[in-house]
Amino acid sequence: MKVEQIYTGCLAQGAYYITSNGEAAIIDPLRETQPYIDRLEKDGVKLKYIFETHFHADFVSGHVDLSKRTQAPIVYGPTANPEFEAIVAADNQIFEIGDVKIKVIHTPGHTMESSCYLLIDEQGKETTLFSGDTLFLGDVGRPDLAQKAASMTQEELAGLLYDSLYNKILPLADYITVYPAHGAGSACGKNMMKETVDSLGNQKKMNYALNQPNKEAFVKAVTDGLLPPPAYFGMNVAMNKKGYDSFDEVLQNGMKKLSPTEFELYAESTGALILDTRNDKEFAKGFIPQSINIGLNGDFAPWVGAMIVDVKQPILLVTDIGREEEAVTRLSRVGFDNVVGHLDGGFESWKAADKDIDVVNRITPEEFASAINVEKDKVVDVRKETEYAAEHVDAAYSKPLAYINEWVKDIDPQEHFYIHCAGGYRSMIAASILQARGYRNFTEVEGGFNAIKQTDVPKTDFVCQSKMLS
Template sequence: MKIEQIYTGCLAQGAYYIVSGNEAAIIDPLRETKPYLERLEKDKVTLKYIFETHFHADFVSGHLDLSEKTGADIVYGPTAQPDFKATIAEDEQIFEIGAVKIKVLHTPGHTMESSTYLLIDEDGRETAIFSGDTLFLGDVGRPDLAQKATHLTQEQLAGLLYESLQHKIMPLPDDIVVYPAHGAGSACGKNMQKETVDTLGNQKKTNYALLQPDKESFIREVLHGLSAPPAYFGMNVAMNKGGYKSFDEVMRKANTPVSIEDFETLAEQSGALILDTRPAAEFHKGFIPNSINIGLKGDFAPWVGAMIVDVQQPILLVSEPGTEEEVITRLSRVGFDHVLGFLDGSFASWKSSGKEIDSIHRISAEEFAQRYTEDTKVVDVRKDGEYHVAHVVNALKMPLAEINDWASSLNNEEHFVIHCAGGYRSMIAASILNSRGIRNFTEVEGGFAKIKETQIPKTEAGCTNKAV
C-alpha cells in the first residue's frame, strides 16, 4: 500500500493518492489531471475511485476531467446531489482498492454531504482518515458556508459538526493518521497548524475544537472570530456540483498570445480586466493603465478569487514570459476560466511600443521613517490578527479583503501611506485604488516586516495605540 499526499501550497490544499495492488484511488483532486495521470502510468495501476469529501468552496476539483480520462467512479458521501453521474455512498459503506478498504463516515457540519474516509489496511487495521474539511490540524471546518443551501443557521451546522466529531471521529484509535484537505493559510478554517499530517491522538490533545467540554462551548468557540468567506466560494461550489468546462479546453483558449492592437481592442470590447501577475517590484515601475496586480509568486489564486469575485469575468493577462501556463492553471483552480489570452511580449512590448503607462509611487521603509511625522496617515491592509499583534501607532486598519467597503472612504486630497506585511498585498491594494482614481498615496516596499526595524512608533502586542 502507498499513500501520497499531494500538497499545493498556494491553495493550502491536500489531495491524496492511494495505491494497493494494481488499483488506485484519488481523494479531492485538483483541476489539472496531468500529475495524477503521470502517477498512474508510472505505477502501472488503474484508477478505480475518485473520492470527494464534499462540494469544495475554495477550489474547483478535478473529479469530472479525471473520471472522463480514466473511467473511474466519482464517489460522494450521503445526501450529495451532484448534477452528473456519481456514486452516492451510504454511511459506513465499504469500497475496496486492491487489498485495502475505504469506509465512508458521514460527518455533516461543514456541509451536509461532508464525509470522512477511513482507510483500513491489508491486515484489517484502521490506519488513517482523510478528513476533508471536517477535521483540520488545529481546527475544524467552518460551519457557516452551507447556510444558504441548507436553510440552517451556522449554530445548527456547528452543532451537527460537533455530533459528527464526537460520534464518528473521536472514538477512533489515537494512532490513526489524520490527512486533512487543507492546512495553514486556507480560508476554510481560522486556526490551522502549519503541519499537514498528524495523529488523531495528538489532535485530541492540541486541537482547541476537540478540547471543548460540551456542545455549547464547541459552537461558541468554533464560530468565534470567523471572517466573512471569500465571495467566490459560492461560485466554486456551484461548479463542483453542476459541472464545468474541461481544463484542456480552458487551457487551449486561454494560452494564446495577443498582439498589442488586439489586446487593446479586446479590453475595450469585452470589458476584460487586465490582470498583471508580475512581481510587485516590477509592476510598480510601470504597467498598463487600470491593470490590477496580483503577483503569481504568492497566494495568487485565493487573492484573485477574493478581489475579482466573479468567476465569469473576462480576463486579459500580462505575465512574465514563460509563466502563462502556470497562471492559467492556477486561475482555473478557483474557477476563473474566461481568460482571453496574454499580452504577447508582456509589458516590455507595451512599453517599447510607446503606449501610455502608469506607475505606483513606492518607497523603502527607511525612506518612510525619514518622512514620517505624527500627522502621517497610514493605511494598514493586513488582516485583523496581524494588526492587533503590532502596528504603526494610529494606523488605520483596512484589511485588503474588505477593500470594496473602505476604498470610497479615502480622501484623495489627503496623502496616505499604505503597507501590508511584506509588500504583496499592499501592491494589490495600490493597483485597485489606482484603477479607481485614488492615487494620492505611497506604498511601502517590504511592508511591516521592514517598518518594524525603523524608529517609527509602533504598538505593543494587543494594544491599540500604545507606542513602544
C-alpha cells in the same frame, strides 16, 4: 499499499493518492488532471475511484475531468446531489481498492454532504483518516458555508459538526493518521496548524474544538471570530456541483497570444480585466493602465478569488515570459476559466510598442521613516486584523485588503495617505485597485511592515499572535 499527500501550498490544499495491488484511488484532486494521469501510467495502476469529501468552496476540483479521462466513478458521501453521474455512498459503505478498503464516514456540519474516508489496510486495521474539511489539524471546518443550501443557521450546523466529531471521529484509535483537506492559510478554517499530517491522538490532546465540555461550548468556540467567507466560494461550490468546462479548453483559450495592439483592442471591446501577475517590485516600476496586480509568487489564487470575485469575469493576462500556462492553471483552480488571452512577450513588448504606461508611487521604508509624522499623516495598514493587533505603526488605520471594496468608498481623494502590508505583496494589490478606481493621492511603502520595523518609526508594543488566538 502506498499513500501519498499531494500538497499545493498556494491553496493550502491536500489531495491524496492511494495505490494497492494494481489499483488506485484519488481523493479531492486538483483541477488539472494530467499530473494524475502521468502518475497512474508511471505506476502501472488503474484508477478505480475518485473520492470527494464534499462540494468544495475554495477551489474547483478535477473530479469531473478525471472521471471522463479514466472512466473511474466519482464518490460522494450521503445526501450529496451532484448534477453529473456519481456514486452517492451510504454511511459506513465500503469501497475496495486492491487489497485495501475505504470506509465512508458521513460527518455533516461543515456541509451537509461532508464525509471522511477511513483507510483499512490489508490486515483489516484502520490506519488513516482522510478528514476533508471536517477535521483540520488544530481546527475544524467552518460551519457557515452551507447555510443557504441547508436552510440552517451556522449554530445548527456547528451542532451537527459536534455530533459528527464526538460520535464518529473521537472514538477512533489514537494511532490513526489524519490527513486533512487543508492546512494553514486556507479560509475554510480559522486556526489551522502549519503541519499537514498528524496522529488523531495528538489532535485529541491539542485541538481546541475536540476538547470542549459540551455541545454548547463547542458551538460557541467554533463560531466565535469567524470572518465572512470570500465571495467567490459560492461560485466554486456551484462549479463543483454542476460541472465545468474542460481544463484543456480553458488552457487553450488562455494561451492565446495577443500583440500589444490586439491586447489593447481586446481590453476595450470585451471589458476584460487586465491581471498583471508579475512581482510587486516589477509592477511598481511600470504597468498597463487599469491593471490589477496579483503576483504569482504569493497566495495568488485565493487573492484572485477574493478581489475579482466573479468567476465569469473575462481576464487578460500579463505575466513574466514563460509563466503564462502557470497563471491560467492557477486561475482555473479557483474557477476563473474565462481567460481570453495573454500579452505576447510580456510587459516588455508593451513598452517596446510605445503604449501608455502607469506607475505606483512607491518609497523605501527609510524614505517613509524620514517623511512620516505619525501625529499628522494618515497610514493605512492592509494586513489582517490579527497582524495589526500584534504590532503596527502608531496611529495607523487597520483596513484589511480583504475588505477593500467596503473601505475604499470612505477614502477622501483630497487627503494623502501612506499604505503598507507586511512585505509589499498585498499593498501592491491594494495600490493597483485604488489606481484603477481613480485614487492616486497615496504613497505605497516598499517592503511593508517587516521593513518598517527596522526603522525608528514609532510602533506599538508587540503582542504574540498565537496568544491572541488561544
